[in-house]
Amino acid sequence: MSGKILVHLLSSAITASLIVALPFSAPAGELPSSSNYRVLPALHYDNLTVFPVIATNSHDTRQFITLDEGLKSGEVVVNESGNITPLVRPRHGVSLHPTPPGAQVNQLVLVNNSKRPLILLAGEIVTGGKQDRVIGKDRLVPAESDPIDLGVFCVEPGRWTGPKGSFQSAVGAGMAAPGVRAKAMADKNQQQVWNEVRRSQMQMAAQLPAPAAASVEGTTSYAKAMDNKDVQEKVDSIAAPIERNYQSVIKQLRDRNAVGVVVAVNGELIWADVFAGTDLLEKYWPKLIRSYAAEAAFNHSKTSEPEVHAAQQFLDGLEGRRELVETEPGLYRHTEITGDSFKAFELTSLLPKTGFDLHLAKMAE
Secondary structure (H helix, E strand, O other), X not given: OOHHHHHHHHHHHHHHHHHHHOOOOOOHHHOOOOOOEEEOOOEEEOOEEEEEEEEOOOOOOOOOEEHHHHHHHOOEEEEEHHHOOOOOOOOOOOXXXXXXXXXXXXXXEEEEOOOOOEEEOOOEEEEEOOOOEEEOXXXXXXXXXXXXXXXXXXXXXXXXXXXXXXXXEOOOOOEOOHHHHHHHHHHOOHHHHHHHHHHHHHHHHHOXXXXXXXXXXXXXXXXXXXXXXXXXXXXXXXXXXXXXXXXXXXXXXXXXXXXXXXXXXOOEEEEEEEEOOHHHHHHHHHHHHHHHHHHXXXXXXXXXXXXXXXXXXXXXXXXXXXXXXXXXXXXXXXXXXXXXXXXXXXXXXXXXOOOOXXXXXXXXX
């Protein structure tokens, strides 16, 4: 039996079992939790487990633009700090004339020329410039913004030069794996990010054939390692079946407000991503599932599968010992919650007619 046929059969089996298991007829008001979210039975593939999450309501997020959409259309520009003339807005956009050298590892400049506010998620990777970078925290950028200082971390420690000044969204690694993402979001430490990038590359190399292993070990770029053909095949072998099936689940659950996922690797609950609405989840889903699969593909151990009630408890438990709140009045509020065994991050829109959480990320510690 060919690999493609096997994957198709497994994919169909997962979808069929999930559709039977999901209580589609249950009203959304009967969520057995203390929050507005309900965790549903999981999709499994290899050592990756993904629990769909539905909500009591789904907000309209069409007024927002994502980083991928903005970079693709050219309405969002990311560049080294020395390559954008600050606070200059010509009629058709922001001037990109070079200025004296001022580039820094943890600093990029972003301009949103779109007429819509821009959502940035921690963990999104942009490639180009002098080094590839990962965004350090969730935030909103206003429509038609002036240049802003974008807090980032380097995920390519071996390069500090390049012919290409502008940035683009990474193709094979649009979102960093949870391990790398956590170091940027929670530790906020450049050396910790570099250490995790290197650890991830060593894990990849250890499970690849010799030529591919040498290629992964020989680059300092996290994005290039993820773009390696053998790495992509291994990641896609896990991501593709779940991506297809959850995309089908999202469509079936649209009227029940599918908004996110709780994720487990090797039976251990590690992460949750929940969005304001189904449309926003669908935009991020292809890059998110590959980030989860990248964490799972090179990190195998035998453990039992988590139960749905455990995933519900993981998502509901947001009472922390400490909260750090940062606010840009009239734009957004970013809340970091530290608990006994977790950290959570909430991005709340404060724009007119909003006032809701755009994104919730929770990680186990």
